[in-house]
Amino acid sequence: MAEDHKDGFHRRIVEARGGTMAVLTAIAISIGGLVEIVPMFSAKLGPEHLAGVTPLTPLEVAGRDIYIREGCVTCHSQMIRPMRAEMLRYGEWTRAGEYEYDHPFLLGSRRTGPDLQREGGKYPDAWHYQHMKDPRSTSPGSIMPTYPWLYGARVDPLEVAATVRTLRKVGVPYTDAVIAGIPQQMRAEGSEIVASLRTGGFTAEPDEEIVALIAYLQRLGKDGTAAIKAGATAALP
Amino acid sequence: MATASGTASPPAYDDATVRLFFIATVTWALVGMLVGVILALQLAWWPANMGIAQLTFGRLRPLHTNAVVFAFCGNVCFTGIYYSMQRLLKTRMWSDTLSRLHFWGWQLIIVSAALTLPFGLTQTHEYAELIWPIDWAITVVWVIFAINFFGTIAVRKVDHLYVAIWFYMSFVITIAVLHIVNNIQIPATLTRSYPVFGGLTDALVQWWYGHNAVAFFLTTPFLGLMYYFLPRAVEKPVYSYRLSIIHFWSLVFLYIWAGPHHLLYSAVPEWAQTLGMVFSIMLIAPSWGGMINGLLTLRGAWDRVRTDPILKFMVVSVSFYGMATFEGPLLSIRAVNGLGHFTNWIIGHVHSGALGWNGMLSFAILYWLYPRLFGRPLLKPEWVTTHFWIATTGIVLYTVSMWAAGLTEGLFWRAIDATTGQLRYPVWAYVVQKLEPFYWMRLAGGTLFLAGVVLMAVNFIISARAERATTLATGDALPARA
Numbered sequence: 001m002a003e004d005h006k007d008g009f010h011r012r013i014v015e016a017r018g019g020t021m022a023v024l025t026a027i028a029i030s031i032g033g034l035v036e037i038v039p040m041f042s043a044k045l046g047p048e049h050l051a052g053v054t055p056l057t058p059l060e061v062a063g064r065d066i067y068i069r070e071g072c073v074t075c076h077s078q079m080i081r082p083m084r085a086e087m088l089r090y091g092e093w094t095r096a097g098e099y100e101y102d103h104p105f106l107l108g109s110r111r112t113g114p115d116l117q118r119e120g121g122k123y124p125d126a127w128h129y130q131h132m133k134d135p136r137s138t139s140p141g142s143i144m145p146t147y148p149w150l151y152g153a154r155v156d157p158l159e160v161a162a163t164v165r166t167l168r169k170v171g172v173p174y175t176d177a178v179i180a181g182i183p184q185q186m187r188a189e190g191s192e193i194v195a196s197l198r199t200g201g202f203t204a205e206p207d208e209e210i211v212a213l214i215a216y217l218q219r220l221g222k223d224g225t226a227a228i229k230a231g232a233t234a235a236l237p
Numbered sequence: 238m239a240t241a242s243g244t245a246s247p248p249a250y251d252d253a254t255v256r257l258f259f260i261a262t263v264t265w266a267l268v269g270m271l272v273g274v275i276l277a278l279q280l281a282w283w284p285a286n287m288g289i290a291q292l293t294f295g296r297l298r299p300l301h302t303n304a305v306v307f308a309f310c311g312n313v314c315f316t317g318i319y320y321s322m323q324r325l326l327k328t329r330m331w332s333d334t335l336s337r338l339h340f341w342g343w344q345l346i347i348v349s350a351a352l353t354l355p356f357g358l359t360q361t362h363e364y365a366e367l368i369w370p371i372d373w374a375i376t377v378v379w380v381i382f383a384i385n386f387f388g389t390i391a392v393r394k395v396d397h398l399y400v401a402i403w404f405y406m407s408f409v410i411t412i413a414v415l416h417i418v419n420n421i422q423i424p425a426t427l428t429r430s431y432p433v434f435g436g437l438t439d440a441l442v443q444w445w446y447g448h449n450a451v452a453f454f455l456t457t458p459f460l461g462l463m464y465y466f467l468p469r470a471v472e473k474p475v476y477s478y479r480l481s482i483i484h485f486w487s488l489v490f491l492y493i494w495a496g497p498h499h500l501l502y503s504a505v506p507e508w509a510q511t512l513g514m515v516f517s518i519m520l521i522a523p524s525w526g527g528m529i530n531g532l533l534t535l536r537g538a539w540d541r542v543r544t545d546p547i548l549k550f551m552v553v554s555v556s557f558y559g560m561a562t563f564e565g566p567l568l569s570i571r572a573v574n575g576l577g578h579f580t581n582w583i584i585g586h587v588h589s590g591a592l593g594w595n596g597m598l599s600f601a602i603l604y605w606l607y608p609r610l611f612g613r614p615l616l617k618p619e620w621v622t623t624h625f626w627i628a629t630t631g632i633v634l635y636t637v638s639m640w641a642a643g644l645t646e647g648l649f650w651r652a653i654d655a656t657t658g659q660l661r662y663p664v665w666a667y668v669v670q671k672l673e674p675f676y677w678m679r680l681a682g683g684t685l686f687l688a689g690v691v692l693m694a695v696n697f698i699i700s701a702r703a704e705r706a707t708t709l710a711t712g713d714a715l716p717a718r719a
Contacts, residue, residue: 010482011397015397015398015403016396016397016398018387018390018391018393018398018406021398021403021406022387022406022410025403025406025407025410025411025489026410026414028486028489028490029407029410029411029414029449029453029489029490029492029493030414030493031490031493032490032491032492032493032494032516033414033418033445033493033496035494035512036441036445036494036496036497036509036512036513037438037441037442037445039506039508039509040437040438040441040506040509041438045506045508046438046506047436047437047438047504047505047506048504065429068357068359068361069296069357069358069359070293070295070296070357071293071294071295071296071298071299071357071359071361072295073295073361074294074295074298074299075294075295077579079503081502081503081575081578082502083502083575083651084653085650085651085652085653085660086650088653088659088660089650089660089663093504094503094504095504096436096437096504096505096506098504099435099436099437099440099504100435100436101435101436102435102436102439103431103432103433103434103435103436103439104360104361104362104431104432104435104439104443105435105436105437105439105440105443106361107440107500107503108579109363109499109579109583110579110580110583110584111579111580111646112280112294112669113665113669114665139665139666140666141666141667141669141670142666142669143280143283143669144283145279145283145286145293145294145295146288147293148288149290159426162425162426162429163425163429163431165425166423166424166425166429166430166431167431169423170423170431170432170433170435171433171435172435
């Protein structure tokens with residue numbers, strides 16, 4: 001089947017001209033991406049908005065940065081699929097609007113551990129405090145690493161402010177008032193978690209990394225769950 | 238491929254750069270796969286992280302993927318491209334300075350990846366975890382490579398661009414586009430940045446990137462390498478020129494659409510998910526076109542596969558390419574994806590591609606190049622066959638254990654008790670513990686694969702240090718009839 005297409009179109013026009021080949025290749029690889037990605041920016045074809053979903057608080061943002069740093073996303077997804085078994089295990093399937101302020105997205109691709117989309121409120125703060133220190137004390141048989149370095153390490157409000165300001169630049173609606181009050185707000189929120197940990201028998205400081213992480217984990221899915229419930233109620237005749 | 242046989246005198250070619258990329262390939266193969274083995278051990282026995290933050294799974298996993306994809310596979314692509322391009326175009330690379338800048342720049346990027354990822358400095362986008370200053374460095378180095386690449390095409394001494402060059406070109410162009418678009422980020426500090434795209438748009442852009450990193454970093458350049466090195470090793474021309482045209486254009490056009498199959502059953506708009514699934518299924522055709530063209534190039538030479546370990550590596554590689562590109566479309570079908578997604582089946586799938594297709598083809602190329610680049614034979618040629626069997630056994634253990642683990646967890650997660658209507662296995666850790674035997678089996682497979690690479694590296698080292706028994710000419714003084 002040895003062919004010799006010395007005068008074929010491809011040989012004359014494409015193979016003999018590197019520039020033509022490069023342009024044609026660039027066109028061929030651009031079409032699919034343009035067709036799939038550009039409509040995501042249209043209100044009609046793109047992801048739907050979900051009323052009631054609000055941006056994270058500064059302490060939760062700090063917790064999210066720790067979640068990113070530790071690579072939690074390599075083992076935990078944040079995406080409940082619309083399947084019966086998933087909804088029995090995790091709750092309502094995830095709506096597009098729940099991710100609206102996620103920069104970057106953290107859907108995950110592998111579940112070595114369970115999904116965390118609706119982790120918020122599932123367990124008390126003290127459970128998380130103990131779980132991150134020794135996962136097997138709360139979940140026998142778990143293969144999750146221990147995270148002792150989150151205890152004692154402090155969150156710097158200046159770093160959090162840098163994050164929040166950047167998130168505003170990419171479209172998350174933080175007001176000037178929120179940005180100006182970051183240290184106070186973090187302290188107030190952190191103190192609430194410290195108080196709830198105290199009732200569980202643990203002592204912590206409001207600016208410890210573990211406190212910020214707990215704040216984030218306890219927020220996961222809260223807005224979405226409430227919004228979905230409200231939407232379902234509103235849709236009833 | 239008569240154009241590949243050259244009469245140009247060897248000193249016309251810059252093989253010093255090729256030798257550097259060769260050495261880097263072997264080095265990073267050892268590092269990347271060792272990290273993989275450590276991670277495999279951690280999943281079987283979690284205390285293997287020794288309580289060190291930098292060694293925990295979440296921080297080390299991106300180092301493994303980056304080291305294997307960009308360090309090992311990247312360097313082997315550059316080795317093969319710099320070697321074959323000069324011979325196919327009958328000219329030295331356009332600029333020696335750019336070649337060196339490309340080499341050292343790329344190694345510096347890899348070292349900086351190893352110095353940032355374990356410290357939790359990450360953007361979290363899979364295979365695009367590196368922080369923004371490194372992203373900028375990648376852009377600069379890639380532009381250097383592209384200028385050198387197109388410069389070499391411009392000064393070529395042959396009229397036509399051989400099929401391998403087409404595939405290399407799609408690699409150079411597409412990786413540039415993907416890398417830039419997926420890394421549009423606003424820096425917050427020197428080490429942290431946040432993407433301009435958010436939510437599901439960010440997810441869709443990332444998987445457009447992520448899937449096409451597989452397509453244009455692990456598939457098209459390797460197909461280019463296959464189109465050069467397989468005919469050279471077999472000493473026969475490629476089976477079909479027409480098939481190579483059809484499968485090249487359909488492959489580069491169709492692959493770009495497949496990204497959304499990573500987001501099936503998510504809240505990404507239904508139309509995008511369906512496009513991703515349909516185009517993924519269509520991809521079987523051009524993928525198998527490449528496989529067929531590769532395997533049929535061996536027509537009339539199959540007897541040599543029995544005796545030539547380099548051909549053994551190549552045949553298994555192309556066969557794994559065929560298997561992985563069948564499994565991919567299969568997993569892109571919504572119903573199958575519903576079972577396989579989030580499970581170890583996906584880990585098995587990517588490793589049948591990475592170990593089978595990329596790994597085995599790389600080893601074949603390295604063994605074929607060694608005497609030609611270093612001007613001396615291997616001291617232990619029989620070890621090449623040993624390496625082949627160790628590696629093949631390792632891949633089989635790896636993929637079989639991960640298929641079994643993936644199906645196990647997929648079925649356990651979805652099992653519902655018919656009478657109560659509740660989950661049969663509500664306790665997560667129960668399912669995790671069921672996977673332990675498979676994790677040990679995978680560790681054995683991965684360790685064998687790594688052992689094969691160690692054997693190869695030792696063979697290269699002792700051959701380099703041995704008394705020069707036979708002096709082989711480098712470059713095109715060798716039979717180059719392919």
